[in-house]
Amino acid sequence: MPSSNPRYANYSARSALRKRMASQPQRCWMCGLPISPTYPARHPYALExxxxxxxxxxxxxxxxxxxxxxxxxxxxxxxDKPVGRVQSIATAARAAFGAWRSPAEFVLFARSAAKGAKAVPRKTASMPTSRRW
Known part of the structure; x- marks a missing residue:
């Protein structure tokens, strides 16, 4: 039964393209972090x-x-955001929050940057040591 979804209608070509991309080291074009081939298909950090x-x-x-x-x-x-919008949000997120350490952190920063949020200055907590007791 043919599918109306172009991703499934062209399954063999799409599957071959995915295998070719998965066989080489990849970086996410949005966050720039490496994509590990070890994650299962529906994992948030999996290759898509x-x-x-x-x-x-x-x-x-x-x-x-x-x-x-x-x-x-x-x-x-x-x-379905345009590429230019994604890149401008990523730039704003980096300017407001600094570098991200994971794809999930990128998404969090990007959502905040898209809303126009600014980073809140973090206070460094000092831990008293036994010398100051």
Whole structure:
């Protein structure tokens, strides 16, 4: 039974493209962090193929020029945002919050930056030592 979803309708071509990308070290095009091939398919840090021009906007699911590697959580955060908007949000997030250490932290920072939030200065807590007791 043919599928109306272009990702599944072209399953063999999409699967071959995914295998080719998974066989090489990849970095997420949104957060810039490495993507480990060890995560299972539905894990938030797993490799997903992200269409630069979303399928909903007429992009191809199997054209290698239209597909980039992304973490699942980054890809879900993006949705169908244009590439320029994603890059401007990532730049604003880095300026407001500094470098992120995980894809989940990137998504958190990006959501905050998209809302226009600014980083709250962190107070460094000093732990009293026995010399000061």
């Amino acid at each position: 193929l992200d269409e630069i021009v979303p399928i909903s906007k007429g992009g191809s699911a199997i054209d290698p020029a239209n597909v980039r590697a992304a973490h699942r959580c980054c890809n879900q955060w993006r949705g």
